[in-house]
Amino acid sequence: MTDAIDPHALSEEDFHAEVHSFQFWLEAVEGYLAGTEFGFDAGQTDETFTLPELSDLITTLCNYCVAEKTALEASSGMIRFAPSPDAAIFLSTQVADEGRHLEVFVHRLKMLGIEDPWQEIDNRANRSLLQFKDRLLEFVDQQDWEAAIFVQNVLLEAMEFTVFKAHASSADPITSAILAGVVKDERRHMGFGENDLGRKLRQAPHTRTRLNQINKELNPLVLSTFSEIAKELKLNTHQGLSISSNYLATIDRLGFST
Amino acid sequence: MNDPLIDAESLVKKRKKYELTETGFNEVPRKYRKFYRRWRGTGDQLADNEVLCPVCLVVIRSARELRPGDRVYCMPCMSRLTVVEKNGMLIATVVY
Numbered sequence: 151m152t153d154a155i156d157p158h159a160l161s162e163e164d165f166h167a168e169v170h171s172f173q174f175w176l177e178a179v180e181g182y183l184a185g186t187e188f189g190f191d192a193g194q195t196d197e198t199f200t201l202p203e204l205s206d207l208i209t210t211l212c213n214y215c216v217a218e219k220t221a222l223e224a225s226s227g228m229i230r231f232a233p234s235p236d237a238a239i240f241l242s243t244q245v246a247d248e249g250r251h252l253e254v255f256v257h258r259l260k261m262l263g264i265e266d267p268w269q270e271i272d273n274r275a276n277r278s279l280l281q282f283k284d285r286l287l288e289f290v291d292q293q294d295w296e297a298a299i300f301v302q303n304v305l306l307e308a309m310e311f312t313v314f315k316a317h318a319s320s321a322d323p324i325t326s327a328i329l330a331g332v333v334k335d336e337r338r339h340m341g342f343g344e345n346d347l348g349r350k351l352r353q354a355p356h357t358r359t360r361l362n363q364i365n366k367e368l369n370p371l372v373l374s375t376f377s378e379i380a381k382e383l384k385l386n387t388h389q390g391l392s393i394s395s396n397y398l399a400t401i402d403r404l405g406f407s408t
Numbered sequence: 409m410n411d412p413l414i415d416a417e418s419l420v421k422k423r424k425k426y427e428l429t430e431t432g433f434n435e436v437p438r439k440y441r442k443f444y445r446r447w448r449g450t451g452d453q454l455a456d457n458e459v460l461c462p463v464c465l466v467v468i469r470s471a472r473e474l475r476p477g478d479r480v481y482c483m484p485c486m487s488r489l490t491v492v493e494k495n496g497m498l499i500a501t502v503v504y
Contacts, residue, residue: 154441155440158443165481165488166486170486174436174437177437178436181441334484337485341482341486341487344502345504348502348504
């Protein structure tokens, strides 16, 4: 039996070193992924879908793949210009998470009868999400840490966290189990982004103006993506507003207007 | 004659201690698990040693009663938080 350690007694320095470490990630994911195959219990049986339900689920999963591939490409590119070794190590764990997410969603598409998932993803990709991806990868190519961490780990991750959480509560059992595991990973990615950027904004308040412009440019794309996904998930107005309000709360905590 | 310092100290109510046990929360290494639990949604109530993380919506638990000004950490989302009182309730705010 492992002896418990009170995390609240750690110094701030020790806390950051601990949670950004590869060892922390390894022991954390072991807790909820051990015993699963492609993100769910292999003994689970699938439910029967009507054709419209199946088509909506496939479209939603295709767009999750677009988002995850975006995050995989961006987070791996950001390691090269990470501002500290701790941030680079943390991003290496995020790369592993994003690769896993992409794999489990593609596997789910195959389970649902999609023979060529990559072609299907291209066919069904949401235009707003693709524009968002292009803009994020431009920031990564420019090695612009503040913009890249804001767009990826705050905007994209907060969007994924809220959508996946809402979808997990209403999805079929296998999709729900896959999403529940992904949400646990997203907590780390989103928290890393908000905290890293929050510290940067405290030290260099002038960066806020530039990030606010980026926020205003990309927010319509995020909200349009939310709206499309809400339709596919058959969310009512209240549920749709609830998921976008969770996302907006994150932006608000960092002091950005929408 | 009374010592004013001792009197002032005795006015500060002693904090309650809590014996924490694991609740099935599995998103952090085992050694930290009993310090967190899942938020069970509407109807769930926070104890005197608990606050909700505003970033990731996990319940953070302490081995002692929490009071305004306390620092707690949310390991699942890597946030440092301060406990504050708002409308008679204890809530956590992020400190960047």
